[in-house]
Structure formats: C-alpha cells, structure tokens
Amino acid sequence: MEDILFYIFSAGILVSAFLVVASRNPVNGAMFLIVAFVGIAALFVLLESFFLAVIQVLVYAGAVVVLFLFVIMLLDVEGSEKIRPRVLSVVAGSLAFALMVLGVLALFASGLGGPEPDLPIQTAAALSRNFGYELFTKYMLAFQLIGFLLLAAMVGVIYISKGGQSTAPQSVKKGEEVAQ
C-alpha cells in the first residue's frame, strides 16, 4: 500500500516539476510548483515525519509560492507574455539531467546507493517536541549558521531594494510600461 502511494506521489512530483520548467505561462509554472510541494509533503507523511510535512505546506506552498504568484501577476498583468526557451538553456538543462541520471545509475551499479535499513529518524521527527529538542541541542550550530545565512540574505535584499546596486529602477520601469 505504502509502496503504491510512494510511486503515485513520486510520479506526480516528477511530472509537475517538469511542467514547472516546461510551461510557457509563468502562472501555470507557479501552480505546478504548488502541486510539486504538496507532493513532497505527502512523501514526508509516508515517512511518518508529519512535522516536516506540515511545515513544507505551511512555508513553501502556503507562503513562498503566494509571493511568486503575487510578483508574476504584478509585473505581468496581461499574462499572455509567453516565455520562449533559448536553445542554449535547453541544451544545458538536458546535459545536467543526463549527468544526474548517469550519476544515480553509477551509484546503484557500484552497490553503494541501495536501499538503506530504517533509520531511527522517525523518533526524532515524528513528535514536534523531539524535533525541537534535537534542533536546539545536537544541531544547534548548523541551525544558527543557517539562521545567520538567511539574515545575511535578508539584509542583502533590503540593501538592493533600497537602491544600492539597484535592480529596483528596472521593475519600476516595467510597471510604468504596463501603466501606459
């Protein structure tokens, strides 16, 4: 039963992730991104780590993609401006994909990447209390480093949008064109 569900959700994730890249209309792309995120949350549920599943939906599907859609709709009011992929990016993408498939196949062939026995991760991730406890004791350093990285990114975004090495005038110009 769980195996069947795993294959269904994985297939859903792969198809929608491909459509994120392939769809011409950016709104379609964002919608398929939501489907992919919810599918990943379903995989977390199959692993019995419900906390991660809920956080996945709450943060990525519930907040990040809303912002994506918000920006897409504000900048591209018509929604008809189709993106045409360049030949170079198609070639580069296919090459990267081929390399990744080769890498995975090589891993399996060498016998290193076979299915592992069950990890005790379930006990750590199943209860939110255990999750928090591990996060604030054993993995404290990694947690704080990531927090620092995110803070740096946030400061950078504020600096750029306030007009340091500004990309802001471009978006303003685009807005004016739309208004005209």
Added chain:
Amino acid sequence: MNYLPVLIALIKAVLMVAVVVVIAAYAVLAERKIAGWIQGRYGPNRTAFPVIGYIPILGKMLTRLGVFQPVADGLKFIFKEDPIPGHVNLVYYFLAPCVAFIPAMTTMAVLPFGEMDGQPLVLANLDIGMLFLLAVSSLGVYGIILAGWSANSKYPFLGGIRGSAQMISYELAMGLSILPAFLWANAPGSETGMSLFNVVQSQDQLWMVIWQPLSALIFLVALFAETNRLPFDMPEAETELVAGYNTEYGSMKFGLFFVAEYTHIVIGSGVLTVLFLGGWNFFPGLPSPWPGGWVGGVLSTLWFLLKVFTVVFFFMWIRWTLPRFRYDQVMRLGWTVLLPLALANLVLNAIFIALFDNWFV
C-alpha cells in the same frame, strides 16, 4: 484488510462536514438578521416552507425568524443560470472556487469540539494540530488569487492582489500570537506538542484569555483579516471593487466562495474558543460539571458550540458597527503594529516562563 474503521472514519467525516456546512448556512442567516436588527430592519422574514410553514403558530414564528431562508438560498445557488464571461481564463476560473472550498472543509479535521471520559471528540487528534490548521488554511488564499487573476478584469484583479498581500501579512502575526498559548499549555516534561486538545485541557482552571489578553487580541485581529471580514475585507470591499475577487462569478461557483468564507468564520471562531476561551470547560475556577459517557460528550459539545456562536455573533456585530480600513492602513497595522507586538509578546512570555520555572519548580 479491514474496511470497517475506514468506513466509520468516513461516516464521521461526512457528518462533521454536514454539520459545519449547516452551521455556516445559518451563519449567513444570522448575519442578515443581525444586520437587520442593528440597522432597524426586519431581515429575511418571508420565506415559508410548504408544510411546516402552515402549522398554526409555530410555522408563522419560524417563518418570521427566517429559519427557511438558507434552504431557499441554497436552491437559488443551484438553479440559477451559470454565466461564464467570455474573457476569463477558463481553467483557473473553474479551479478557483474549488481551491477556495477544499481547504475550508479540510481544516475542521483537527478541531476538537467536545470531550467524553477524558478523550477528545475530534476527527484527528494530531500532535501538530495547530500547525496543520495554519498550513491548510494558508492554502485558501489561492482561491482568492486565482479567482482575481482568471477573471481577467480590473476589479477582481485588484481584489485578488489585495487579498494575497493581506493574508500573507497577517499570517505571520497570527502564527506568532498563538505560540505563547502553547508555551503555557505545555508543562515541563509533557509530550503533547501543538495538540489542540491539550490546550483545552490545560485551561480547566483559568481560561487563556484571562492571563494572555494580548495574545488573544492579536489573534482576534489577525483572524478578522484572514477571514476577510470587515473592517479588513479588502479583497471584496463592495463600495470600491464591486464585489472584489468574485465579481465575475455567479450561481453555485459564487456559492462555493460564500460557503467557504462562512466556514472559515465558524472554524476560526472554534479555534479562538479552543485556544483562548477554554474550549468546553465550564467557567474559570469552576470544575466542568459534565458527567461521564455520551451525556457528558453531548453537553460539552453543546457548551463548546454556545461559545463558538457567541464568537460568530461578535464577528457579525463588528462587521455592522465598524467602518472599513483603508488598504494602506491595513498593511501598516499588520506590519508595524501587530507583528512587532506579537514578537515582543512571545519573547516576554518565554523569558517569564524561564524565570518562573527556575524559581518555583
């Protein structure tokens, strides 16, 4: 494989959905009646049901109260013509009402509504119930965005954009305002996490609103914004945007948005009751008088529903009393007042709990 537990769970879920949808339908009636009373009108008092309406005194009384009005409204939604404007993006135009409706129906799965012999009456008593509720209800915003965008005309688009910005902004303050309640509900060494049932059990002596009034206030304001109720009904704002994001919708598609909105209000009131108003606990300081067995279950559920209806009434009362905020005022209130206040509230409570634990435990 044994199918009986699945079947029982399914029946319970269908019952719960049916009850909440009926409550939502009657919330619409309550809204119209309360609006009538506040504005010195009668509200709906004509719709009569064929047989029951002709019973001598009772029938007339029920008709005056408008009890049959939701039935008529529901039939009207189903049988009216379903216009589809030519300029819409068809896929998202059809998808949007469903996307608005499904999260509203899903959130009720984790909401406990009563207690029987120390066990919660709830569809799924999750360890992370509150997070599940926040996550699923945050998906509801896509209904508004897609409806506004797919309609391909100016007013719905403005409504959709406003709605998305507003809901993202107030989600933060809402999420932060409930954390102090969970900090207090989890005694040292307990394993309950963010279960909603545990929060209610911890309030058997004192309701959370009495010693966490600031958290309750922030949560209430954020709830008004998240359910798009006046004074924060920016996505609809009928005096500015016709009907906002659902301008181009008619018949049952509009009905789905409508039911979703009122379901959000009912569930939101339920969450407010669970977190801050003691759930089904009797009164602060008094032990719950509910007997064991199913009688206690029914009584505690009725007491819980009474509290929820009081909160729903408060929602309607506010709507017909306060004027609408301006859009920039809504944004400023969310980001510069509620969010810092909620953060400070959380940090102060954490410090206080740490000191409390060190000195007294």
